Amino acid sequence: GAVVSQHPSRVICKSGTSVKIECRSLDFQATTMFWYRQFPKQSLMLMATSNEGSKATYEQGVEKDKFLINHASLTLSTLTVTSAHPEDSSFYICSASLAGQETQYFGPGTRLLVL
Amino acid sequence: GQNIDQPTEMTATEGAIVQINCTYQTSGFNGLFWYQQHAGEAPTFLSYNVLDGLEEKGRFSSFLSRSKGYSYLLLKELQMKDSASYLCAGVTNDYKLSFGAGTTVTVRA
Numbered sequence: 001g002a003v004v005s006q007h008p009s010r011v012i013c014k015s016g017t018s019v020k021i022e023c024r025s026l027d028f029q030a031t032t033m034f035w036y037r038q039f040p041k042q043s044l045m046l047m048a049t050s051n052e053g054s055k056a057t058y059e060q061g062v063e064k065d066k067f068l069i070n071h072a073s074l075t076l077s078t079l080t081v082t083s084a085h086p087e088d089s090s091f092y093i094c095s096a097s098l099a100g101q102e103t104q105y106f107g108p109g110t111r112l113l114v115l
Numbered sequence: 116g117q118n119i120d121q122p123t124e125m126t127a128t129e130g131a132i133v134q135i136n137c138t139y140q141t142s143g144f145n146g147l148f149w150y151q152q153h154a155g156e157a158p159t160f161l162s163y164n165v166l167d168g169l170e171e172k173g174r175f176s177s178f179l180s181r182s183k184g185y186s187y188l189l190l191k192e193l194q195m196k197d198s199a200s201y202l203c204a205g206v207t208n209d210y211k212l213s214f215g216a217g218t219t220v221t222v223r224a
Contacts, residue, residue, distance in 0.1 A: 032210060043202060043214040044158070093157050102146060102206045106157040 003027050004096050006107035013084055014115055020080045021110045023094030029074035030096035034104060035067070038091040050077045084114040119215035121203050126221045131193050135218045137186045137203035148204040148212065149177050149188045158202055161188065190220070198222045 003026040013019050023033055032051055036044040048069050049057045056069035068080040077096075081088055091111050095104035119139045127133040137147070146165040150158035164170055164179035164186060176189040190197055200217040207213070 034212070043216045044212075046211060046213075049209075049211065091155075097210060102210055103148070103160060103163055104210075104212060105160065106150075109155075109157045111155075 002098075002103075002105040004030075004094065004105050004107040006094055006110050008110060009108060010111045010113075012113045012115065015085055016083055018080055018082045019084055019112060020078055021092055021094075021112075023077045023079070023096070023107050025075045025096040025105075028096075028098060030077075031074065031099040032097050033071060033077040034095045034097075035069060035077075035079050036093045036095070038093060038109075044093060047079075081112065084112070086114045088112065089114045119203055119205055119213055121201075121215040121218045123216065124219045124221070126223060127193055129193055129195060129222055129224050133190045133193060133220060135188045135190070135201050135203075135220070137188070137215060139184050139186075139203075139205050139215075143207050144205040145208050146206050147177075147179055147186045148202075148206060149175075149186075150202040150204065152200045152202055152217065154200075161201075193222045195222050195224070 005024045007022045034049055035047045037047050038044045046059050047062045050069045050071040052071045052074050058064045066082055071077040091109050093109040095106045097104045121137045148163050149161040151161050152158040162177035164177050169178045174191045179186045198221050200219050202217045203215040204212040
């Protein structure tokens with residue numbers, strides 16, 4: 001149980017375009033999903049917390065207009081990187097947790113390369 | 116705050132034991148997680164300590180001392196497949212994780 005999927009696993013796009021990444025909890029309902037970014041040889045940095053049916057909460061320094069998060073259902077959250085630039089190239093990982101539980105289950109990650 | 120400190124790298128021999136230490140500031144945390152991450156993959160859950168003491172789970176054990184702001188992950192009977200990054204993460208009461216930079220463990224034959 002507690003499987004989280006992400007799509008796509010890898011994406012290459014041109015600078016200035018937008019990219020949407022999906023995060024799904026496959027066998028449980030996730031009231032909360034988290035989005036992280038990881039640069040090479042660095043740890044995961046929390047970008048935002050996504051709660052179903054409400055606006056996402058962004059960490060300090062993360063632009064909410066650039067990283068649009070939608071958590072439309074208990075099994076799906078999406079992250080859209082708008083007007084992507086080469087410095088947005090990174091490994092984006094989502095996680096999901098059950099209501100009231102602290103353990104987060106991670107998706108397989110999406111590697112974004114912006115040319 | 117929750118500054119998490121752990122060593123950058125460790126090397127050990129197949130079959131040996133390795134202990135990865137993690138220290139953190141004690142304010143505002145509920146528990147401590149350990150995750151394993153292979154290169155290019157997402158982290159996988161290893162353990163979660165809320166109470167002080169040692170929790171054993173097969174070849175992996177995790178220890179927590181809340182008063183000292185200290186945890187360790189113990190890997191026994193090391194196998195080549197254990198070569199990975201091990202992430203220590205504290206969780207606050209709003210369920211957010213703060214990760215350390217990770218310890219890269221290299222297992223040699």
